[in-house]
Amino acid sequence: MSTEESVPPAPAANVLDELTWRNLISTSTDEAALRKSLGAGPVTYYAGFDPTAASLHIGHLVQILTLRRLQMAGHRPLALVGGATGLIGDPRPTAERVLNSPEVVAGWVERLRSQIEPYLDFTGSNAATMVNNLDWTSGLSAIEFLRDVGKHFRIGRMLAKDAVSARLNSEAGISYTEFSYQILQSMDFLELNRRHDCTLQIGGSDQWGNLTAGIDLIHRVRPEQTVHALATPLITKADGSKFGKSEGGAIWLDPTMTSPYAFFQFLLNADDAKIVDYLKVFSFRTAEEIADLGESAATRPQAREAQRALARELTGLVHGDLAAGRVEEASKALFGGGDLTGLDGATLGDALAELPKAQLPRGEHTVIDLLVATGLSNSKSAARRTLTEGGAYVNNTKVTEGESATVSTSDLLHDRWILVRRGRRQLAAVELVGE
Incomplete structure (x- = not known):
């Protein structure tokens, strides 16, 4: 994998200090006991990912990179892709999930495994292990599940979980299937404790109820075991909305679902007020490097230096350095x-796909037509004014011919596209189609 890992592996006893500085600890069961456990020797820990879509999204990187940071400190990661829990789905606060077929879920399990594996090291004394909870649930009968696991859960506590209570008080209600999800996730922690001596589960703060339910189950079944949970905070934008969403939906890790260019641009457009937080969470840069970038964001926000550093590093991490270099060049080229x-x-196609677009038949067209067709000008008279004032650009070349300026197939980029710009920042693409 590729990353700018300028931070050396933290000593095992101090990794909590590293996570705390990076604002990666929302809450934990007993920080003092967890610190002592981490300092005593390698701890086996896990995070789970459910295959409820064909790809992970940028929000999942919080857990993936936390897995990696703990492994860099000498601990042993288990990355669980839930072939069983993915068939059920964690209850959403609003409505019941659509159940996907076993064949679809099995395919998604493999896709998610391939996305997680590059971030972890599967060699050495603290080698990572990929696990699937279908391995210990597929042969479990309903009677065994109810007698051996279900009897340890109290309905009152299960009803108190935020997602469950929200659904109970909604018109949608909640099915027994989704209600049982927390039992399945709790059983994961128990089985990993039995099979791999796993003593720490990490997850998002919205999963805290499920994390503590797993600890309660282990305390009931294996009271001699000391286990821990650590929750990371939900990452938000400056307006409080969840980080990782754009107007087009989630920012996926799969390049066929979110192009590397769109991924890069999402990070490049990050809020100045949040960029230091994002660098701490998603970057492997040192405190000094992040402080310098934060200073740049505060004093020279127009340079976007901090955002560009994050976009370059994280795009390289997810899509490789070659792709990151290409999309960064494309990002610069689009604006001259x-x-x-x-x-x-x-790469050009991915970049232009993010812009307003218009299709015109192949042949000669006036620049006025292009400005109006793309919506950069709301009328031909407005387009004429733009040309008269020298504010129109075609393929980054300033249009100097005035109202008579035209473009033709000889101006096409890759025999398909024309980039139109009005002023410094207003961009659109024209695709010439046909014979």
Whole structure:
């Protein structure tokens, strides 16, 4: 994998200090006891990921990178992709999940495994292990599940979970299937404790009820065991909304679902007020490097230096350094900072896909037509004004011919696209189609 890992592995006893500085600890069961356990020797720990979609999204990187940070400190990670819990789905606060077929879920399990594996080291004394909870649930009968696991749960405590109570008080209600999800997740911790001596579960703060339910189950079944839970905070935007969403939906890790260019641009557009927080969570840069970038964001926000550093590092981490370099060049080129003709067709297509677009038949067109067709100008008279004032650009070249300016197939980028710009920042793409 590729990453700018300028932070050396933290000593095992101090990894909690590293996580605390990076604002990665929302709450834990007993921080003093957990610190002592981490300092005493390698701890086996896990995080779970349910295959409820064909890809993980950028929000999942919080857990994936926390797994990696703990492994860098000498501890042993288990990454669980839930082939069983993915068939059920964690209850959402609003409505019942649509159940996917076993075949679809099995395919998604493999896709998620392949997305997680590059971030972990599967060699050495603290080698990572991938696990699937279908391994210990597929042969379990309903009677065994109810007698051996279900009897340890109290309905009152289960009803108190936020997602469950929200659904109970809604018109949708909640099915017994989703209500049972927390039992299945708790059983994961118990089985990993039995099979791998796993004593720590990490997850998002919205999973805290499920994390503590797993601890309660282990205390009942294996009272001699000391186990811990650590919750990371939910990452938000400056307006309080969940980080990882754009107007087009989630920012996926799969490049066919969110292109590397769109991934890069999402990070490049991060709020100045939150960029230091994002660097701490998603970057492996040192405190000094992050402080310098934070200073740049505060004093020279127009340079976007901190955002560009995060976008370059995280895009390289997820999609590889080669792809990160290509999309960074594309990002610069779109705004006149590079050579559009030097971009490969796929990268240019991904970049232009993020812009307003218009299709016109192949042939000659006036720049006025392009400005109006793309919506950069709301009328031909407004387009004429833009041309007269020298504010129109085609493929990053300023249009100087005035109202008579035209474009044709000879101006096409990769025999398909024309980039139109009004002023410094208003961009659109025109695709010429047909014979």
